Amino acid sequence: xxxxxxxxxxxxxxxxxxxxxxxxxxxxxxxxxxxxxxxxxxxxxxxxxxxxxxxxxxxxxxxxxxxxxxxxxxxxxxxxxxxxxxxxxxxxxxxxxxxxxxxxxxxxxxxxxxxxxxxxxxxxxxxxxxxxxxxxxxxxxxxxxxxxxxxxxxxxxxxxxxxxxxxxxxxxxxxxxxxxxxxxxxxxxxxxxxxxx
Amino acid sequence: xxxxxxxxxxxxxxxxxxxxxxxxxxxxxxxxxxxxxxxxxxxxxxxxxxxxxxxxxxxxxxxxxxxxxxxxxxxxxxxxxxxxxxxxxxxxxxxxxxxxxxxxxxxxxxxxxxxxxxxxxxxxxxxxxxxxxxxxxxxxxxxxxxxxxxxxxxxxxxxxxxxxxxxxxxxxxxxxxxxxxxxxxxxxxxxxxxxxxxxxxxxxxxxxxxxxxxxxxxxxxxxxxxxxxxxxxxxxxxxxxxxxxxxxxxxxxxxxxxxxxxxxxxxxxxxxxxxxxxxxxxxxxxxxxxxxxxxxxxxxxxxxxxxxxxxxxxxxxxxxxxxxxxxxxxxxxxxxxxxxxxxxxxxxxxxxxxxxxxxxxxxxxxxxxxxxxxxxxxxxxxxxxxxx
Ligand code: SF4
Ligand code: SF4
Numbered sequence: 001x002x003x004x005x006x007x008x009x010x011x012x013x014x015x016x017x018x019x020x021x022x023x024x025x026x027x028x029x030x031x032x033x034x035x036x037x038x039x040x041x042x043x044x045x046x047x048x049x050x051x052x053x054x055x056x057x058x059x060x061x062x063x064x065x066x067x068x069x070x071x072x073x074x075x076x077x078x079x080x081x082x083x084x085x086x087x088x089x090x091x092x093x094x095x096x097x098x099x100x101x102x103x104x105x106x107x108x109x110x111x112x113x114x115x116x117x118x119x120x121x122x123x124x125x126x127x128x129x130x131x132x133x134x135x136x137x138x139x140x141x142x143x144x145x146x147x148x149x150x151x152x153x154x155x156x157x158x159x160x161x162x163x164x165x166x167x168x169x170x171x172x173x174x175x176x177x178x179x180x181x182x183x184x185x186x187x188x189x190x191x192x193x194x195x196x197x
Numbered sequence: 198x199x200x201x202x203x204x205x206x207x208x209x210x211x212x213x214x215x216x217x218x219x220x221x222x223x224x225x226x227x228x229x230x231x232x233x234x235x236x237x238x239x240x241x242x243x244x245x246x247x248x249x250x251x252x253x254x255x256x257x258x259x260x261x262x263x264x265x266x267x268x269x270x271x272x273x274x275x276x277x278x279x280x281x282x283x284x285x286x287x288x289x290x291x292x293x294x295x296x297x298x299x300x301x302x303x304x305x306x307x308x309x310x311x312x313x314x315x316x317x318x319x320x321x322x323x324x325x326x327x328x329x330x331x332x333x334x335x336x337x338x339x340x341x342x343x344x345x346x347x348x349x350x351x352x353x354x355x356x357x358x359x360x361x362x363x364x365x366x367x368x369x370x371x372x373x374x375x376x377x378x379x380x381x382x383x384x385x386x387x388x389x390x391x392x393x394x395x396x397x398x399x400x401x402x403x404x405x406x407x408x409x410x411x412x413x414x415x416x417x418x419x420x421x422x423x424x425x426x427x428x429x430x431x432x433x434x435x436x437x438x439x440x441x442x443x444x445x446x447x448x449x450x451x452x453x454x455x456x457x458x459x460x461x462x463x464x465x466x467x468x469x470x471x472x473x474x475x476x477x478x479x480x481x482x483x484x485x486x487x488x489x490x491x492x493x494x495x496x497x498x499x500x501x502x503x504x505x506x507x508x509x510x511x512x513x514x515x516x517x518x519x520x521x522x523x524x525x526x527x528x529x530x531x532x533x534x535x536x537x538x539x540x541x542x543x544x545x546x547x548x549x550x551x552x553x554x555x556x557x558x559x560x561x562x563x564x565x566x567x568x569x570x571x572x573x574x575x576x577x578x579x580x581x582x583x584x585x
Binding site for chain 2: 013
């Protein structure tokens with residue numbers, strides 16, 4: 001009796017292996033699910049929402065200049081400290097302007113100093129430190145920073161990971177490849193109002 | 198030619214020097230890891246072997262210590278969230294949740310109802326992807342190469358789904374203090390609803406391929422007894438405790454969020470062996486599918502983030518709070534202490550893997566080395582989480 005039982009048990013065990021082989025056999029004949037990377041790439045719908053490296057959003061007037069107003073919100077709120085925003089210096093007044101200023105001072109009026117353009121001189125982003133947390137995007141009051149969906153960015157040089165985003169945008173504009181930004185949403189505006197309050 | 202050998206080098210590092218040989222004389226001390234493929238990263242186990250049998254096993258930790266707790270003390274409350282995605286890379290959303298929950302409890306923040314459901318859906322999908330990866334990797338440890346291919350095929354779909362709202366494929370930082378970072382649109386929810394029957398259809402295939410397989414059963418049944426008593430002594434939670442026959446789950450026993458409105462079971466198996474823990478996780482995938490399906494059906498319209506959600510310069514009220522969630526590996530707890538400043542005064546992370554690993558030393562005594570691999574895999578370790 002026992003021998004018969006163990007015999008059937010062995011048959012059942014063997015059958016479990018055959019069932020497993022059937023599964024793999026079926027999968028073998030099924031369609032291929034992977035993408036042959038260098039020859040094929042994932043389509044844009046597969047990249048939706050993917051967070052690659054950061055980029056600056058061009059302003060409406062000039063695609064080479066970012067919307068950014070150098071407010072430093074992103075740089076101060078970034079938990080990984082990977083953003084460095086360098087503001088533009090005040091432009092040196094020309095001689096005529098200096099003269100006009102001196103005259104104004106002599107007349108006892110308030111002297112209007114030349115203000116620096118708001119867009120940043122440099123916007124350095126360290127890709128190697130970024131944690132893709134979205135904090136900078138959420139805190140930017142003008143919606144000037146966003147993620148690319150660049151999954152194919154790879155390099156053997158560490159210096160390539162330090163990107164100057166202003167330069168990058170200018171280069172993109174020169175080659176006519178800039179992607180216009182959306183208008184900042186209303187909700188985003190109210191949020192900034194709260195944070196400033 | 199004479200070769201000089203550095204005597205310090207032979208004696209080994211501090212840990213090896215302190216690891217004393219047991220009472221028996223003819224034993225061999227063997228290092229398993231930190232680069233052993235079955236230790237999933239950088240766990241090192243010092244083994245005292247008698248032939249093929251393990252006399253003593255001691256896990257050595259700390260190879261992946263990244264000071265997450267200390268980092269919290271210099272980061273803002275909002276800025277610490279990305280760290281939570283990196284403690285446990287397989288189930289980061291449970292950690293997201295524990296941290297967000299602890300700070301919300303501290304500050305008395307109410308999370309909008311839609312956000313609660315989004316949290317449930319995302320966390321459960323993440324739990325499934327974690328279990329799928331464990332399933333594939335565990336069988337890889339045991340010598341079966343094929344299953345991980347099946348697991349990754351399904352996991353890839355899950356990652357595509359989660360990528361849309363969270364923006365990442367692995368280390369999610371999706372939760373915000375007071376809600377979640379992004380909404381799931383109609384298309385995303387439909388994708389999720391399509392995924393549920395798809396995986397339900399796939400699970401019987403897994404059963405045929407692996408669970409019923411005689412080789413797997415022979416390797417796992419009766420191996421690595423971890424009973425309730427042992428679990429209690431070391432504080433083991435999650436699938437290990439449920440594999441010991443105690444149906445304990447933070448989601449229901451200390452219910453949080455909207456889990457008490459959702460109908461699901463807590464699978465538990467009384468066999469206490471590696472096979473029981475295996476079965477618990479497979480059943481948990483089914484239960485998670487059940488939760489996701491119901492949550493998608495129940496999700497209300499509304500806000501996903503409270504108005505005036507904490508900003509990076511937000512100051513938490515002074516005090517302390519603890520919040521625990523059920524991760525894929527057990528109870529994930531975060532304890533936040535605040536002195537009223539911009540960054541936490543102290544944060545303590547309770548990693549389930551740390552307690553669970555402690556059982557390995559005891560359960561592996563007297564087993565074969567090959568069985569020790571089966572026991573270690575059945576614990577489902579994630580070393581970054583253990584070392585934090
Ligand atoms: S995504 Fe996060 S880490 Fe990266 S730049 Fe923005 S704020 Fe910094
Ligand atoms: S990108 Fe936005 S947040 Fe950063 S400096 Fe420019 S305007 Fe301010």
